[in-house]
Amino acid sequence: xxxxxxxxxxxxxxxxxxxxxxxxxxxxxxxxxxxxxxxxxxxxxxxxxxxxxxxxxxxxxxxxxxxxxxxxxxxxxxxxxxxxxxxxxxxxxxxxxxxxxxxxxxxxxxxxxxxxxxxxxxxxxxxxxxxxxxxxxxxxxxxx
Numbered sequence: 001x002x003x004x005x006x007x008x009x010x011x012x013x014x015x016x017x018x019x020x021x022x023x024x025x026x027x028x029x030x031x032x033x034x035x036x037x038x039x040x041x042x043x044x045x046x047x048x049x050x051x052x053x054x055x056x057x058x059x060x061x062x063x064x065x066x067x068x069x070x071x072x073x074x075x076x077x078x079x080x081x082x083x084x085x086x087x088x089x090x091x092x093x094x095x096x097x098x099x100x101x102x103x104x105x106x107x108x109x110x111x112x113x114x115x116x117x118x119x120x121x122x123x124x125x126x127x128x129x130x131x132x133x134x135x136x137x138x139x140x141x142x143x144x
Contacts, residue, residue, distance in 0.1 A: 012061075015053040017085035019044065019061040021094040021119065024078060025101040027069070029111040032062075039104035049093060079122035091123040095130060099137035106141070 012020055019040070026036040040058060044050045068074040068081075086094055098119055102112045120130045 012081050012085040014086055014090055015050055016057070016061050016064075017082050018049065018090065018094050018097055019053075019058055020065055020078060020082060020085075021098045022101045023058075023062050023065045024075075024119075025098040025112060025115055027065070028115040029109040033105045035105040036101050039101050043097060043100065049090070075118070079118065082119075083122055083124075086123070091125060092129060092133065095119055095123060095125050096133050096137070099134055100140075103137045103141040 022036075022040045022043070023032075026032040026040065041055055044053060044055045044058060065078060068078050071077065082094060083091075095116075098116060102108050102116065108116075116130075116134070119125075120127070
């Protein structure tokens with residue numbers, strides 16, 4: 001990821017785009033929480049889609065996303081990068097990963113819910129599919 005730290009990012013790899021979706025969710029309502037960072041690290045270490053991705057690259061993607069978000073059109077540009085970098089079959093995976101990060105700290109804020117809507121629209125995910133993914137993530141984090 002050599003040019004990722006520059007203000008303009010030409011393209012993410014699919015794995016970087018998946019991490020980007022998680023980072024966007026984790027910063028949607030302010031600084032990343034420890035629970036969110038831990039969730040991202042666990043998913044990168046455990047999920048097959050990240051088999052040849054090194055968890056140390058999370059920081060590099062996080063820095064690139066932070067630089068993007070510092071721009072006036074940063075969120076729009078990040079959404080375009082996500083859409084352009086992910087094949088259709090991985091767009092639902094990106095949405096799922098964002099939902100997992102959202103659920104990691106126990107409560108979805110208005111900012112996080114708005115980002116989920118933006119992701120759903122930006123990644124062209126059907127409402128019913130998005131609802132099922134959201135419900136599954138919520139069910140996974142229920143407490144007694």
